[in-house]
Amino acid sequence: MGQNSSQAARRSSTLSVNDARVVPVGTARLDEAWRVLRHLRPGLERRRLADALRRGGRAYRLGYRLRGLEVRGRLVALAGGRPLVTLARGPHLHIDDFVVVPAWRGRGAGRRLLEALEEHARKRGLAAVHLDSFLDALGFYEALGFTALPCRAVRKKLPPPPRAPRRGS
Numbered sequence: 001m002g003q004n005s006s007q008a009a010r011r012s013s014t015l016s017v018n019d020a021r022v023v024p025v026g027t028a029r030l031d032e033a034w035r036v037l038r039h040l041r042p043g044l045e046r047r048r049l050a051d052a053l054r055r056g057g058r059a060y061r062l063g064y065r066l067r068g069l070e071v072r073g074r075l076v077a078l079a080g081g082r083p084l085v086t087l088a089r090g091p092h093l094h095i096d097d098f099v100v101v102p103a104w105r106g107r108g109a110g111r112r113l114l115e116a117l118e119e120h121a122r123k124r125g126l127a128a129v130h131l132d133s134f135l136d137a138l139g140f141y142e143a144l145g146f147t148a149l150p151c152r153a154v155r156k157k158l159p160p161p162p163r164a165p166r167r168g169s
């Protein structure tokens with residue numbers, strides 16, 4: 001561990017989630033958010049996150065928002081999600097990304113951020129929170145009152161759309 005990171009680790013070990021607050025995260029914090037999110041998604045491209053945070057970006061237009069747990073000006077956890085309304089689930093918050101930086105795991109940061117998201121969603125009239133959990137993280141969600149559903153996420157990747165014909169051809 002380098003001097004800077006060991007100093008940072010010592011500083012963070014004297015702080016607690018009582019020093020934390022939940023904040024919206026936008027393009028002004030792109031690089032910091034990218035560093036945190038890569039603990040969850042190591043292959044995440046910076047430009048994809050930039051597009052999700054930028055007003056007018058595709059994910060942003062579809063309602064994706066990122067919120068962070070900040071301690072003394074530093075992001076220690078992030079959650080990204082969007083409100084959805086479906087026939088099966090009704091109005092709910094779908095969380096796409098949820099991560100706590102390694103130095104802050106097991107200290108109540110995940111609980112603090114998720115409870116804040118639940119409260120925010122409840123105030124907006126959303127009746128539930130849904131997400132796809134890693135098997136390793138299931139116990140965390142269960143500790144917060146979530147129930148595992150008897151369904152599996154499935155996916156099929158699609159080829160890109162056909163190119164529009166050029167004018168005049």
Ligand SMILES: CC(C)(COP(=O)(O)OP(=O)(O)OC[C@H]1O[C@@H](n2cnc3c(N)ncnc32)[C@H](O)[C@@H]1OP(=O)(O)O)[C@@H](O)C(=O)NCCC(=O)NCCS
Pocket residue numbers: 039040098099100101104105106107108109110111112132133134136137138139140141143144
């Ligand atoms: C999973 C994760 C978000 C939990 O955050 P955290 O800050 O470490 O969790 P907290 O300290 O707030 O723990 C809250 C409760 O959940 C429990 N818990 C936390 N992680 C757990 C796990 N992996 N398995 C079982 N229980 C867990 C804690 O014991 C605690 O219980 P208590 O409040 O009854 O004492 C965090 O470990 C993480 O970012 N992991 C890597 C990325 C990841 O898996 N993200 C989730 C993607 S679906």
